[in-house]
Amino acid sequence: xxxxxxxxxxxxxxxxxxxxxxxxxxxxxxxxxxxxxxxxxxxxxxxxxxxxxxxxxxxxxxxxxxxxxxxxxxxxxxxxxxxxxxxxxxxxxxxxxxxxxxxxxxxxxxxxxxxxxxxxxxxxxxxxxxxxxxxxxxxxxxxxxxxxxxxxxxxxxxxxxxxxxxxxxxxxxxxxxxxxxxxxxxxxxxxxxxxxxxxxxxxxxxxxxxxxxxxxxxxxxxxxxxxxxxxxxxxxxxxxxxxxxxxxxxxxxxxxxxxxxxxxxxxxxxxxxxxxxxxxxxxxxxxxxxxxxxxxxxxxxxxxxxxxxxxxxxxxxxxxxxxxxxxxxxxxxxxxxxxxxxxxxxxxxxxxxxxxxxxxxxxxxxxxxxxxxxxxxxxxxxxxxxxxxxxxxxxxxxxxxxxxxxxxxxxxxxxxxxxxxxxxxxxxxxxxxxxxxxxxxxxxxxxxxxxxxxxxxxxxxxxxxxxxxxxxxxx
Amino acid sequence: xxxxxxxxxxxxxxxxxxxxxxxxxxxxxxxxxxxxxxxxxxxxxxxxxxxxxxxxxxxxxxxxxxxxxxxxxxxxxxxxxxxxxxxxxxxxxxxxxxxxxxxxxxxxxxxxxxxxxxxxxxxxxxxxxxxxxxxxxxxxxxxxxxxxxxxxxxxxxxxxxxxxxxxxxxxxxxxxxxxxx
Numbered sequence: 001x002x003x004x005x006x007x008x009x010x011x012x013x014x015x016x017x018x019x020x021x022x023x024x025x026x027x028x029x030x031x032x033x034x035x036x037x038x039x040x041x042x043x044x045x046x047x048x049x050x051x052x053x054x055x056x057x058x059x060x061x062x063x064x065x066x067x068x069x070x071x072x073x074x075x076x077x078x079x080x081x082x083x084x085x086x087x088x089x090x091x092x093x094x095x096x097x098x099x100x101x102x103x104x105x106x107x108x109x110x111x112x113x114x115x116x117x118x119x120x121x122x123x124x125x126x127x128x129x130x131x132x133x134x135x136x137x138x139x140x141x142x143x144x145x146x147x148x149x150x151x152x153x154x155x156x157x158x159x160x161x162x163x164x165x166x167x168x169x170x171x172x173x174x175x176x177x178x179x180x181x182x183x184x185x186x187x188x189x190x191x192x193x194x195x196x197x198x199x200x201x202x203x204x205x206x207x208x209x210x211x212x213x214x215x216x217x218x219x220x221x222x223x224x225x226x227x228x229x230x231x232x233x234x235x236x237x238x239x240x241x242x243x244x245x246x247x248x249x250x251x252x253x254x255x256x257x258x259x260x261x262x263x264x265x266x267x268x269x270x271x272x273x274x275x276x277x278x279x280x281x282x283x284x285x286x287x288x289x290x291x292x293x294x295x296x297x298x299x300x301x302x303x304x305x306x307x308x309x310x311x312x313x314x315x316x317x318x319x320x321x322x323x324x325x326x327x328x329x330x331x332x333x334x335x336x337x338x339x340x341x342x343x344x345x346x347x348x349x350x351x352x353x354x355x356x357x358x359x360x361x362x363x364x365x366x367x368x369x370x371x372x373x374x375x376x377x378x379x380x381x382x383x384x385x386x387x388x389x390x391x392x393x394x395x396x397x398x399x400x401x402x403x404x405x406x407x408x409x410x411x412x413x414x415x416x417x418x419x420x421x422x423x424x425x426x427x428x429x430x431x432x433x434x435x436x437x438x439x440x441x442x443x444x445x446x447x448x449x450x451x452x453x454x455x456x457x458x459x460x461x462x463x464x465x466x467x468x469x470x471x472x473x474x475x
Numbered sequence: 476x477x478x479x480x481x482x483x484x485x486x487x488x489x490x491x492x493x494x495x496x497x498x499x500x501x502x503x504x505x506x507x508x509x510x511x512x513x514x515x516x517x518x519x520x521x522x523x524x525x526x527x528x529x530x531x532x533x534x535x536x537x538x539x540x541x542x543x544x545x546x547x548x549x550x551x552x553x554x555x556x557x558x559x560x561x562x563x564x565x566x567x568x569x570x571x572x573x574x575x576x577x578x579x580x581x582x583x584x585x586x587x588x589x590x591x592x593x594x595x596x597x598x599x600x601x602x603x604x605x606x607x608x609x610x611x612x613x614x615x616x617x618x619x620x621x622x623x624x625x626x627x628x629x630x631x632x633x634x635x636x637x638x639x640x641x642x643x644x645x646x647x648x649x650x651x652x653x654x655x656x
Contacts, residue, residue: 026621027620030515162550162551162579163563163576165578172578178590194515209605210605214606217516219499219522224599225517228532228593235589235592238581242578242582452515456517460491462493463492
């Protein structure tokens with residue numbers, strides 16, 4: 001037998017790409033993240049904050065105008081009773097979902113790369129839910145009656161209908177906001193202690209000290225802390241899936257063609273995560289540009305992974321759009337067929353809002369397909385542009401669902417066009433002002449990266465880590 | 476100043492998480508009970524090194540969650556069954572229509588569980604506690620940055636100012652300091 005010429009060599013061990021690049025030490029992480037809060041307010045911050053807060057004020061004034069004059073100042077009519085208000089509500093609440101996905105679901109699945117983005121994403125969740133909460137509150141018209149939403153008998157002794165998805169929504173959204181606040185604050189405590197210990201001014205020491213609750217990083221505390229964090233993550237995971245499912249029930253349990261479909265809960269959840277990740281990147285990419293010291297913490301790897309999630313969820317959403325069309329065709333219900341193929345796709349030019357349907361299709365299904373290409377996923381400009389498309393597309397998705405179904409409903413004689421009024425437009429623009437102002441304040445006063453968790457993913461944090469052995473390459 | 480103040484304990488700093496863990500194992504084996512390690516982040520494996528078991532925080536959370544489910548059940552059942560029966564979509568209140576209450580039951584379970592998690596965490600960690608003797612140790616402020624510490628309390632039966640100091644130094648403790656109350 002001929003001698004084998006094959007030599008067996010062990011293939012080189014695959015090295016994990018480090019989450020914190022350049023092998024940064026604990027102190028470096030503390031310094032760079034705390035410095036954002038401790039340094040003098042940069043000029044760009046004022047230049048961003050002033051216009052944003054101005055827009056927020058305009059939005060609040062529009063809300064005041066609407067409250068004092070009634071919903072008639074909006075463009076809604078008897079046929080199109082829900083329009084921008086609910087579109088904006090679903091848009092904002094969906095954005096929040098990415099933050100909870102990053103903080104809870106990626107925690108349970110042990111995705112360590114989440115550590116450097118979870119704090120900012122969770123803050124985004126809270127601020128998005130604040131914006132979302134405005135719309136259901138004001139769209140009831142007589143805002144002083146909004147307490148009728150609470151599960152108590154109203155002034156006439158009438159109880160709310162516990163079987164109504166609108167009441168479920170009250171429970172879901174308020175629970176979601178409360179649990180998100182608790183989760184976020186629990187995560188903040190050790191980092192607030194860091195700021196307390198570094199604070200120079202008395203006021204900062206006092207305020208951070210109060211909110212840090214006297215945290216002293218003792219292991220007897222960490223033991224319960226880690227369990228609490230795990231439990232909160234475990235609670236938030238089904239919660240976040242339930243919230244958008246319940247939001248989708250608002251539509252799915254009705255009899256409107258285009259709403260009355262069983263696919264809505266998963267389709268809405270996927271869309272929420274999709275739109276939320278786009279918003280996370282929309283605000284993280286500029287912050288990364290403004291704080292170049294964070295380059296080693298929020299790396300190209302993070303952007304790449306988020307782009308992959310956008311690609312995945314965007315494709316799920318595209319699949320859901322096609323399933324809806326198929327069911328409309330196969331279900332042989334002529335009203336549903338009309339909504340999908342005439343009002344939305346616009347066969348024979350019969351759809352008033354077909355253009356919105358195509359905007360949605362292009363932004364949500366076509367544009368993220370660019371992320372199949374690796375160089376596009378790591379190209380910040382390309383990622384940012386696609387994310388802007390997704391933000392627009394996800395807003396249009398809700399607009400298409402709500403307005404196309406309502407404007408051209410069962411009876412052609414009751415069909416009615418819908419145009420937003422200036423009050424509606426500025427209220428919506430105003431919520432962006434509120435959202436961005438809150439986020440800028442967050443960046444300025446709280447650590448936007450979870451320091452203790454980032455330290456935990458560095459090699460030094462491993463109690464079996466021995467720096468000398470590393471150099472010999474036998475770790 | 477410090478002379479007439481009560482001694483709280485002895486503190487020592489360690490170089491790294493690895494060094495701290497080995498030291499903690501030795502303190503545990505020496506039989507101390509009123510001591511703690513302080514780290515900038517949870518060091519995995521430290522519970523075992525300190526001889527601590529699994530956190531029992533899940534128990535109050537289970538109780539809280541069950542309370543939430545019960546609250547939601549009562550909140551939906553009592554009005555629908557007694558105070559204000561309502562027929563919606565032709566569906567009266569009976570066992571077949573109970574699934575319509577599931578979303579509320581689920582949400583309140585999560586809400587109550589989350590609150591119990593946070594309150595149980597605060598109670599079990601005895602927080603907020605804005606004053607603690609360890610904060611009197613100047614070096615201790617590094618615990619939230621990159622400091623790894625062991626603090627042995629004076630009320631531990633095995634505590635002796637000289638012997639414990641020697642032990643801490645022997646196991647690699649740096650800057651061994653007497654902490655006053």
